[in-house]
Amino acid sequence: MTNELLRLLLLALQLGFLALLFVILYRFARALRADLRQAEATAAATRTGMGRLVVLESPGEEPSVGRVLQIGPITTLGRDLNSTIYLDDEFASGTHAALTFRGRAWYVEDRRSTNGTWVNGHRIQRPVALSYGDELVVGRVRFRLER
Amino acid sequence: MYRLAARRTELGLLIPVLLLVPLGVVVTHIAQSGRAELGPLAVAVVFVGLMLGAHLVLAWSGHRGDELLLPAVAAMGALGIVMLNRLPQDLAGNPAFNLGMVGTQLVWFGIGLAAMVVVAIGVRDDGFLRHYKYSWGLLAAALLVVTLLFGSEVNGARLWIVIGPFGFQPSEAIKVMLVVFVAGYLAENRAVLAGASLRLGPVALPPIPYLAPMLVVFAAVMLVVVVSRDLGTALLFFGVFLTMLFVATGRRTYVLFGAVLFVVGAGVAYLLFPHVHERIDTWIDPWADPNGSGYQAVQAIYAFARGGLLGEGLGQGLPQVDGRLPIPAVHTDMIFAAIGEELGLLGGVAMLGLVAVIMTRGLRIAVLARDDFSTMLATGLAAGLVLQSLIIIGGNLKVVPLTGITLPFVSYGGSSLLASFVVVGLLLSISHRSIETDQAESAESPESAQPEMHAG
Numbered sequence: 010m011t012n013e014l015l016r017l018l019l020l021a022l023q024l025g026f027l028a029l030l031f032v033i034l035y036r037f038a039r040a041l042r043a044d045l046r047q048a049e050a051t052a053a054a055t056r057t058g059m060g061r062l063v064v065l066e067s068p069g070e071e072p073s074v075g076r077v078l079q080i081g082p083i084t085t086l087g088r089d090l091n092s093t094i095y096l097d098d099e100f101a102s103g104t105h106a107a108l109t110f111r112g113r114a115w116y117v118e119d120r121r122s123t124n125g126t127w128v129n130g131h132r133i134q135r136p137v138a139l140s141y142g143d144e145l146v147v148g149r150v151r152f153r154l155e156r
Numbered sequence: 157m158y159r160l161a162a163r164r165t166e167l168g169l170l171i172p173v174l175l176l177v178p179l180g181v182v183v184t185h186i187a188q189s190g191r192a193e194l195g196p197l198a199v200a201v202v203f204v205g206l207m208l209g210a211h212l213v214l215a216w217s218g219h220r221g222d223e224l225l226l227p228a229v230a231a232m233g234a235l236g237i238v239m240l241n242r243l244p245q246d247l248a249g250n251p252a253f254n255l256g257m258v259g260t261q262l263v264w265f266g267i268g269l270a271a272m273v274v275v276a277i278g279v280r281d282d283g284f285l286r287h288y289k290y291s292w293g294l295l296a297a298a299l300l301v302v303t304l305l306f307g308s309e310v311n312g313a314r315l316w317i318v319i320g321p322f323g324f325q326p327s328e329a330i331k332v333m334l335v336v337f338v339a340g341y342l343a344e345n346r347a348v349l350a351g352a353s354l355r356l357g358p359v360a361l362p363p364i365p366y367l368a369p370m371l372v373v374f375a376a377v378m379l380v381v382v383v384s385r386d387l388g389t390a391l392l393f394f395g396v397f398l399t400m401l402f403v404a405t406g407r408r409t410y411v412l413f414g415a416v417l418f419v420v421g422a423g424v425a426y427l428l429f430p431h432v433h434e435r436i437d438t439w440i441d442p443w444a445d446p447n448g449s450g451y452q453a454v455q456a457i458y459a460f461a462r463g464g465l466l467g468e469g470l471g472q473g474l475p476q477v478d479g480r481l482p483i484p485a486v487h488t489d490m491i492f493a494a495i496g497e498e499l500g501l502l503g504g505v506a507m508l509g510l511v512a513v514i515m516t517r518g519l520r521i522a523v524l525a526r527d528d529f530s531t532m533l534a535t536g537l538a539a540g541l542v543l544q545s546l547i548i549i550g551g552n553l554k555v556v557p558l559t560g561i562t563l564p565f566v567s568y569g570g571s572s573l574l575a576s577f578v579v580v581g582l583l584l585s586i587s588h589r590s591i592e593t594d595q596a597e598s599a600e601s602p603e604s605a606q607p608e609m610h611a612g
Binding site for chain 2: 015018019020022023024025026027029030031032033034036037040041044048113114115138139140141142153154155156
């Protein structure tokens with residue numbers, strides 16, 4: 010093969026390599042766009058609230074372990090049937106605790122319950138701010154606050 | 157059978173990426189030998205096999221995590237392998253194993269991908285990171301001090317710990333540990349940090365008592381890093397820290413405060429440390445001493461200039477002077493200059509595009525995460541990879557002062573590769589967990605999803 014042909018071949022291969030790089034980038038761009046569209050749809054379907062409680066542990070029927078409860082800006086927890094979240098657990102007081110969403114964060118306060126409200130293993134003495142991912146124990150029911 | 161259909165997006169993106177390596181290896185062989193033949197393809201076969209293997213294990217295990225991250229990382233790795241295969245093989249490599257530079261790098265790819273897969277599939281619960289955040293922070297600080305005291309010096313910075321024939325750079329592992337520590341701390345105190353604060357006229361003061369423990373640990377780490385002359389790493393840690401603080405609190409004042417702190421700190425370092433002084437002077441005018449302190453920067457600028465738009469062609473650039481390549485550290489810190497010369501502006505832009513894909517995916521994983529710790533962790537890890545890339549690419553291009561850090565997935569180096577793959581594994585596992593809980597929720601019927609709302 011002559012030198013001239015070899016140089017042409019190398020030029021073609023080099024341009025092919027660069028073209029392949031940009032084909033790859035184009036495919037990434039397309040995948041990103043498709044993913045964003047899909048994300049909008051799922052966000053509309055599943056993420057309307059400000060947060061949710063995942064039930065990690067529960068001795069009674071209600072609520073059952075693994076349940077995901079969407080919560081509103083003022084949510085009460087207790088053994089009273091009028092609580093936003095009803096707990097079938099004799100260790101929970103009638104109106105045991107309340108979760109409120111103020112400003113940019115969730116707060117939990119104890120409603121003078123007998124056995125106390127616990128956040129990440131500590132009994133709370135006054136209303137405290139919660140982070141997403143914190144664990145909350147009311148009676149014998151253990152929740153995790155998620156986004 | 158559905159397992160075969162799993163992770164289709166990932167496979168679709170991976171296939172063209174994997175074509176890059178054989179094509180690049182063949183072009184290099186033809187250019188270097190002057191004969192139109194395929195040449196040895198072992199490097200390409202091993203790279204393609206490793207990447208496909210990682211993909212298949214993830215798909216087989218039913219992993220639901222992000223599907224763009226692995227192909228993006230593989231594309232950066234492919235460019236790196238093509239360049240390392242093209243460079244003289246005696247630049248690096250462990251003499252004990254006689255694999256040459258690209259062979260050694262492929263071994264590290266194998267180890268890194270294995271670690272990534274194990275972390276991505278194995279980390280089902282991040283409790284061991286979240287609950288032991290202070291332990292991770294302390295471990296990072298201890299590693300730093302050990303390196304400072306017992307490390308061996310390379311190019312004026314104490315970065316290496318050498319045990320027998322093996323050496324590693326602890327700063328790569330420290331980076332990940334620090335992100336874990338800061339993420340844990342911010343997640344625990346996010347509500348307080350983002351909430352109400354003291355006001356002094358128009359300036360909102362941060363809640364100092366809550367910020368103090370983290371600032372103390374961080375200042376200590378920065379001090380050690382600066383004393384050990386690892387300036388690129390110091391800049392990287394600081395940038396990642398500010399990014400995480402901003403994402404946790406959403407407050408611009410923190411970023412502003414951090415930027416002011418950085419400018420003041422850089423000014424003080426310029427006056428106090430002669431090596432900082434030299435770096436900055438070299439950055440402002442490398443031609444003041446083109447054969448001494450400015451040599452590396454000047455050679456990089458010439459390399460980019462020779463490359464132009466389309467590049468000199470793989471295997472056709474980088475002329476050797478006196479039997480060696482003119483750019484010092486061309487296989488590690490300066491690999492972007494080699495890419496700029498042989499693949500031109502287009503190759504460089506493609507590399508930046510891949511970095512952008514990694515950032516986009518990292519932030520998306522952070523947004524989708526269900527709890528604050530995962531959000532902070534994903535933000536910090538992704539920002540770490542991306543800032544590191546930008547600092548060293550900017551250094552190569554003389555946009556920012558040149559500091560010695562690696563280009564993740566591209567530069568030669570086992571510690572960097574292993575740490576970067578562990579980061580990708582952690583991102584994949586965070587992504588997997590948030591998608592898994594979404595599935596659990598939508599699997600329930602709408603009636604049973606919120607009966608308590610109507611119970612009263």
